[in-house]
Amino acid sequence: MSKRTAFTFEAAPDLPGSDTLSKYGLAIIRAAVDRLWDVTVEGVENVPLSGPGIIAPNHLSFCDSIFVPAALPRRVWAIGKGEYMDSWKTKHIFPAMGMIPVDRSGGDAAKAALETAARVLNQGRLFMIYPEGTRSRSEFLHKGRTGAARLAAQCNAPVIPVGHIGTLAIQPPDSFMLKPGLACTIRIGAPMHPDDFGDRNDPRTLRAFTDAVMFEIAALSGQKYVNQYAHGDDTPGVLAHADRPKIARPPRRPSPSLVGGGAGASGGGTNAISPPRRKAPAIAGATKIIPE
Amino acid sequence: MSDPLHQARRFGHSSSASEPCCQIRSDDSPIRVCPREPVIRGFIEPADAGDILNTTTALNIATGLNGHPGASVALIDGDREVTYGDLRNQVDSARQLLMSSGVSVGTRVLVIGENEVDFVVALYAALGAGATVVPIKAVNPFPEVQRKVAAVEPDVTLLCATADWLNERIDELVLGETFVVAEAVAAGDVATAPPIVMRDVDDIAVMLLTSGVTSDSKIAMLSHGNLDFVQGVFVADTEVGVTSDDVAYGVLPLTHIFGLNAVLFTTLRVGGRIVLEQRFEAMASLELVERHKITLISGAPPMWQRWALCDVDPSMMASVRYAVSGASALPIETFNAIRAKYGITLAEGYGLTETSPAVTWTRGFESRAGSVGKPLPGVEVILVDPDGTIVEEGDTGEVVVRSPGVFRGYLDSPEQTESVLTEDGWFWTGDVGVFDIDGYLYLVDRLKDIVIVSGFNVYPAEVESILLEHPEVRGAIVVGTPNALSGEAVVAHVSGEVSVDELDAFCRERLSRYKCPTEYHLVEELPVAANGKLLRRALRS
Numbered sequence: 001m002s003k004r005t006a007f008t009f010e011a012a013p014d015l016p017g018s019d020t021l022s023k024y025g026l027a028i029i030r031a032a033v034d035r036l037w038d039v040t041v042e043g044v045e046n047v048p049l050s051g052p053g054i055i056a057p058n059h060l061s062f063c064d065s066i067f068v069p070a071a072l073p074r075r076v077w078a079i080g081k082g083e084y085m086d087s088w089k090t091k092h093i094f095p096a097m098g099m100i101p102v103d104r105s106g107g108d109a110a111k112a113a114l115e116t117a118a119r120v121l122n123q124g125r126l127f128m129i130y131p132e133g134t135r136s137r138s139e140f141l142h143k144g145r146t147g148a149a150r151l152a153a154q155c156n157a158p159v160i161p162v163g164h165i166g167t168l169a170i171q172p173p174d175s176f177m178l179k180p181g182l183a184c185t186i187r188i189g190a191p192m193h194p195d196d197f198g199d200r201n202d203p204r205t206l207r208a209f210t211d212a213v214m215f216e217i218a219a220l221s222g223q224k225y226v227n228q229y230a231h232g233d234d235t236p237g238v239l240a241h242a243d244r245p246k247i248a249r250p251p252r253r254p255s256p257s258l259v260g261g262g263a264g265a266s267g268g269g270t271n272a273i274s275p276p277r278r279k280a281p282a283i284a285g286a287t288k289i290i291p292e
Numbered sequence: 293m294s295d296p297l298h299q300a301r302r303f304g305h306s307s308s309a310s311e312p313c314c315q316i317r318s319d320d321s322p323i324r325v326c327p328r329e330p331v332i333r334g335f336i337e338p339a340d341a342g343d344i345l346n347t348t349t350a351l352n353i354a355t356g357l358n359g360h361p362g363a364s365v366a367l368i369d370g371d372r373e374v375t376y377g378d379l380r381n382q383v384d385s386a387r388q389l390l391m392s393s394g395v396s397v398g399t400r401v402l403v404i405g406e407n408e409v410d411f412v413v414a415l416y417a418a419l420g421a422g423a424t425v426v427p428i429k430a431v432n433p434f435p436e437v438q439r440k441v442a443a444v445e446p447d448v449t450l451l452c453a454t455a456d457w458l459n460e461r462i463d464e465l466v467l468g469e470t471f472v473v474a475e476a477v478a479a480g481d482v483a484t485a486p487p488i489v490m491r492d493v494d495d496i497a498v499m500l501l502t503s504g505v506t507s508d509s510k511i512a513m514l515s516h517g518n519l520d521f522v523q524g525v526f527v528a529d530t531e532v533g534v535t536s537d538d539v540a541y542g543v544l545p546l547t548h549i550f551g552l553n554a555v556l557f558t559t560l561r562v563g564g565r566i567v568l569e570q571r572f573e574a575m576a577s578l579e580l581v582e583r584h585k586i587t588l589i590s591g592a593p594p595m596w597q598r599w600a601l602c603d604v605d606p607s608m609m610a611s612v613r614y615a616v617s618g619a620s621a622l623p624i625e626t627f628n629a630i631r632a633k634y635g636i637t638l639a640e641g642y643g644l645t646e647t648s649p650a651v652t653w654t655r656g657f658e659s660r661a662g663s664v665g666k667p668l669p670g671v672e673v674i675l676v677d678p679d680g681t682i683v684e685e686g687d688t689g690e691v692v693v694r695s696p697g698v699f700r701g702y703l704d705s706p707e708q709t710e711s712v713l714t715e716d717g718w719f720w721t722g723d724v725g726v727f728d729i730d731g732y733l734y735l736v737d738r739l740k741d742i743v744i745v746s747g748f749n750v751y752p753a754e755v756e757s758i759l760l761e762h763p764e765v766r767g768a769i770v771v772g773t774p775n776a777l778s779g780e781a782v783v784a785h786v787s788g789e790v791s792v793d794e795l796d797a798f799c800r801e802r803l804s805r806y807k808c809p810t811e812y813h814l815v816e817e818l819p820v821a822a823n824g825k826l827l828r829r830a831l832r833s
Contacts, residue, residue: 146686202662203728204736207688211748212804218746225747229684247680247692247718252710 008049010075012125017095025096026075033070036180037170041071043188049073052121052155053191056148056213057162058141058221059130059230063171063178068128068162069098071186076126079113098128114147121155131213137173138234141223144210152209153200158191161213163220187220350490353497353519353557354420357383360536360563368584369409369568376563379412382477386417387488389480393469395448397422397489400499402444402467404430404437405452407546407568410473412556414450415546417476419497422489423448426499426511427547430455431570434464440501441465443511450476454570493517499703500549502645511703518648519553521696525650525668526558532614532655536563539611540588541581543569543595549649550618555590564588574598578608585611592619593626596638600629609634614655616641621735621753624661640664642735646712646719647671648697652733663732664725671695673733674718675725688726688749690739693719724751741828743772743780745806750782752828755809758802764790767818770809771832784809785831787818 007030011019033039047053055076057068069076080099084090095101100120102113120127129151131144152159166184171177192213198205218225226239233240360366362377374382395401401418403425405411411427418425426444428437431454441449449467451458453474458465491497497516501509527534534540540559544551559566567584569577572595580586589612596617615630616639627638642664643649651673654665667673674682675689683689698719701709712720724736737751744750752770759768765788775781786795792812799808819830 199662201660201728202734203686203726204662204688204734206686207726208754208804215746215748215804215806227744227747227749242681244684245682247674247676247682248714248716249678249680250711250714250718250720252707253720254711 006073008074010125012075012077012123014123015077015120015125016100017098018092021092021096022075022098025093029066029097030070033067036178037067038181038183039067039071040183040185041188042185043190044071044073046160046188046190047072047074047126048158048160048191051124052157053126054121054148054152054157054159055126055128055162056131056144056159056217057128057164057186058217058223059132059135060139060164061135061167061171061173063167064130064164065128067167067170067184068164068186071188072126074126076128077120078128079116110147114151117151118155121151121157127151127157131210131217132230134230134232135173136223136230136234137232137236138226138230138239139168139223139236140226140239141214141218141221142225142230143227144214145229146206146210148213149194149206149209152192153194153206158193159209159213160191161189161216161220163187163189163217163222165221189216189220192216349493351493351516351520352419352422352488352491353516353523353561354383354416354488356523356557356561357416360560364536364563365565366560366563367409367412367566367568369407372409374409379409379416381482382409382413383416383420384485385478385480385482386413386473386476387420387480388482388485389476390417390423390448390471391421391486392480393448393471395421395423397491397495399423400444400447401425402441402446402449403427403452404449404455404458405473405547406430406454406570407542407551408452408454408570409568410452410454411546412560412568413477414452414473415556418448418450420488422491424496424499426501427552428501429545429547430458434458434461438465441467443501443509444499491516493520494700496700498552500547500552500645510705510708512645513700513703514549514645514648515700518697518699519557521670522553522648522650522668523558523561525670526554527562528669530656534558534562534564534588538562538564538587538613539584540564540566541569541577541586541590542566543572543577544590544592544619549645550590550643553648554650559588572598574602575604578602578604581612582608587611587613589615591615591617593617593622596622596626596630600626600633606634609636612636615639616653618643618649627659627661642733644721646699646721647693647695648699650697651691651693651695651721660728660732663728663734665733666731667733668695671697675727676720686726686729688724688736691721691723691725691733691735693721741771743770743782745772745775745780745782746778748806750807752782755782755784755799755803755807758799759784759786759795761802762788762790762795762798764788765795767826769818769826769828769831771828773811775810778806781811782807782809783811783813783831785813785815785818787815790814 009023013019057064075098077098077100079102080094082101082103084094085101100116102109102116117127129148131148132142133145136142148159164186166182170179170182170184194200194205194209197209214225228239231240231242357380360376362375364376365373366376366379367374401423403411403414406429415425428440430452447468449470451470451472494515494517496513497519498514499511502512538559540555542555544555546552546556567580567586569580615636618641622638622640630636630638637659639654639659641650641653643651650668651671652665652667672694674692676682676692677689694717698717701713722739724739725733726736727733737753741752742749743752755770756768759765765786767787769785771783772780773783795812819827
């Protein structure tokens with residue numbers, strides 16, 4: 001039930017990449033995707049046809065960056081590595097496809113990326129961001145980064161959750177080539193606004209909004225959600241331990257692995273802790289005692 | 293960067309990171325002062341932390357009464373004014389009597405009273421004798437007093453005026469040797485009163501029954517050093533530090549750490565004045581504020597809620613220069629109402645008995661609605677995952693605290709102590725919070741109450757607050773229940789004249805799908821703890 005998404009080209013002379021190259025490049029890519037794969041797009045009506053929007057898909061394969069944009073009715077921009085601008089093979093075509101190069105080597109790469117994204121959104125365009133931050137090597141859906149929520153609040157843009165299935169088979173992690181002929185489904189959810197989640201200056205709102213977006217993505221992609229960030233050392237079905245500073249847990253703390261508390265205490269030392277105590281001797285002076 | 297915690301420092305002022313946070317004053321007084329700049333969410337260089345935590349300076353917080361002009365007023369209780377001179381005389385007299393009766397270092401002294409002069413006298417007298425003091429409220433149902441007395445097992449008991457009524461059933465209480473405070477004051481001899489017995493920083497000064505209810509109530513041990521540290525921060529020489537010119541409103545129970553350390557000990561330490569009151573009554577309390585030109589108000593949300601509703605001239609609070617709300621979350625509407633009505637920006641703080649009590653405060657910087665402020669200078673606060681991993685910036689985690697104010701453990705309960713306190717001094721509060729990018733802390737809920745639905749955290753407090761927005765809902769408790777599909781599911785217990793369908797529609801409109809209760813129980817009454825808080829635990833399956 002392959003269906004071609006109606007597409008309207010938006011000129012963007014003030015963003016990187018040639019409009020002409022983009023127009024023909026996108027047309028070729030969309031036509032190729034349509035012919036080589038059996039792509040099903042659901043919920044395309046959820047993408048606003050004008051005004052800003054943040055496309056937030058799950059991320060399993062490198063080719064997500066081809067299939068998700070090809071499913072949208074409008075041009076979409078995203079952040080890409082600055083290194084692509086060093087190669088003659090990619091320096092023209094990638095920006096034309098919507099990649100905005102951001103130098104990741106600098107100290108404030110994240111800030112630069114967010115500023116770039118805000119610029120795109122403030123022009124009323126679509127911006128795509130993978131809320132997991134990186135490709136999920138575990139194949140689970142990971143905890144979302146709050147960047148999309150921040151952007152949404154800052155630019156008054158809705159977040160549009162996207163869940164897709166099938167891109168991993170088309171391009172497995174170790175493969176450079178895309179296997180043609182396979183099926184892929186891209187489901188687009190209803191737009192979500194952070195202001196529905198409370199005071200936008202409250203950090204609890206950003207987290208609640210991000211979690212809600214991830215919940216919708218999980219429902220669309222069918223992935224199991226894990227409340228842990230994606231990590232480069234994750235392997236399918238197995239989560240790596242984050243390499244972050246850590247303190248020792250209290251020795252008798254109930255186990256953290258349990259869902260919903262109710263854990264019992266486990267063994268430990270028996271050092272009684274109490275202040276040194278001495279019983280008061282019998283009364284020495286003429287004092288009043290109750291009862292008489 | 294061998295210390296992993298260095299990497300966790302995010303919100304600090306790098307310029308002040310190498311500056312010692314606390315120092316001993318050069319005049320040899322045991323008062324520690326802190327610089328104005330908070331250090332990295334309270335981070336202290338490990339070397340300096342060692343200095344603070346291992347100080348062996350002799351001190352006794354009972355010395356806080358000394359040195360203030362004898363003629364200046366210390367306490368106001370109704371129409372009665374007690375000067376520092378008078379207060380010291382009473383305390384010395386009672387101490388003389390207690391010490392001559394054998395009260396000394398290590399004696400466990402129970403003080404039963406309310407916010408009254410006797411109570412203050414009893415505390416300072418017993419502490420000055422070197423004893424360990426356990427204060428409990430006098431005005432409580434007899435079985436509760438009985439249960440608390442039994443838990444404390446006092447050697448000696450001091451009865452304040454408000455504890456008179458216990459005389460009728462005194463045989464049913466195991467109080468040890470018992471003194472009536474007023475009589476002890478009268479019988480003692482000021483002239484022969486021995487000096488205050490100095491203690492070590494780590495010696496236990498006060499033991500407090502935590503508000504943990506009934507079966508799991510614990511007795512937290514606080515050292516002289518613990519209490520002294522927090523007082524020191526409050527009275528630090530800054531534009532907002534408590535001074536001898538301040539008049540504090542003393543309505544919070546002095547048997548509770550907030551009233552005891554943040555109000556009583558702190559104010560008297562600098563020679564300020566305390567207006568004691570046993571019962572909050574909105575109008576009468578406002579008149580007290582106006583009459584005594586109260587400058588500092590420490591209150592709980594219900595007080596502010598009622599003051600917000602008073603139809604009075606807002607100038608009644610004109611003398612107030614600092615007003616704080618603690619004990620539980622302050623509703624944003626109340627915060628706004630007080631600001632609109634009285635022009636007072638309420639400062640929120642956060643603390644626990646186990647931290648003497650201050651962890652965060654809002655003093656010297658703007659309040660933010662919904663936030664409990666930033667860590668006090670010298671208080672390190674980190675947010676961690678259950679395995680101890682420090683969470684990333686902007687993420688929620690359990691609030692874990694290290695400071696010289698962190699308690700010495702629960703009395704006779706190494707198991708309970710070891711479930712919250714580690715050898716390296718971190719106290720795990722059991723509260724979940726999140727910092728904003730400027731280092732303000734926002735609390736989310738109790739860790740053990742979190743419901744995990746399909747891997748997503750659901751905080752019952754959030755769901756309960758939505759349910760309470762419904763006009764027909766009187767009370768709501770949200771808990772988790774095991775569920776084959778999602779791991780856990782959200783269950784709401786609601787009292788009020790409302791149908792399940794209506795509640796369901798109401799929640800679906802306002803909450804993410806996974807946060808919506810899948811089960812509603814309409815009940816007549818919800819279980820309430822002795823302290824008035826609703827009891828989630830009783831409904832957890």
